[in-house]
Amino acid sequence: MITVFPEGAMQLAKKTTLKMADIVTESIQTSQSYLHSRDSEDYDVVMQLEEMVNKLDTEITSYLLKIMKQSGNSADVAETYTKTLEIVKNYERMSDLSTNLVELYNMTVEGRETFSEEAMEDIDTMYKLLLDMLHRSMKIYQNEDSAGYELLLQDEEYMDLIEDKYREKHFRRLADGICDTKFASSVFVDVLSTLERIADHGVNVARNVNSAVKMHSSGH
Template structure:
């Protein structure tokens, strides 16, 4: 029974790695679409979201079967239940990337953002591109150091998010009312991608160590 459980968990782990790769690609491609604007990239993200949804369904089915057939306990139970939540988190990150792409498609051929907002959103996207790469690294090796860095550095994105409101309310703003609505929504989508990245990182730390870093974040301040 143990051999069967381990084999089935390896399949779940493989699917989670594939899901992380798909989400990473969606995040990066949505950024290309936004900063272009690039309609083809936007459509690629929108079309690709179904594959992420299907991977989530596959992982959920596998985990439910493991719970029903193998009755895992202790560490094994922690891994299975946490993987269920992790899959849902990745699926939501894919949805948020799709929302960014849909905003681009809706406004095309016009840009959803005015020129004065481009540099700020480019900085936000650069942060998310790094996060996207780290998601893949974190899942491929169950690397808690990468996960911890995702958690610690999220404040950078929060600060950029706040600057989007400052820009919209400043004398520099030259965009239309629709662009102001898009700016607020897009900034929120991107900030939430970062938040879900933190949730995923915390879940990986918990899967590996049994420690929930959200309980005592000070423990993460001394990482290299």
């Protein structure tokens, strides 16, 4: 397929990348489950999903390279190759960050500590926005349609705002002696920044699509 029909091979690579995106979403959802359940099974699932993502990352990257080599100097194939590779790397990074989240939560589990009720609500609010953003970002990639891109950028700004707001609330809780845990209070800020970084990678996926759509619509 690669030699005869490189465009079709690229579509296959895209289909596999979308499968990777689904696995990453499941990983992030499971990290949130672990936050609440504190069940080692959820922790293990995130680690298993990370292995699956790494395997797909290697396979897709290798496949894309073969397509690129076989296509000669096709500008269209080169553009799609670069875009798809960037998207794959963003999803791979999201999966890494999801494992970071469960490792942070695991510190509180092993320390026999819990986040305060307010802290849990703030984390859950960020998760809700994050998962919604990732769903819309994946749809932009799937449909090659950047219509929802501007709204996604607005949500990225809102995510930055609530991260700052929740960080300030946390420092106030520390000052008021409400958060006096050793591990939970120290990792909370890391949790917020990790969720915000995952959102950034989600927006990067849509940004790659938006750039490609703009190039084609301007006649390049």
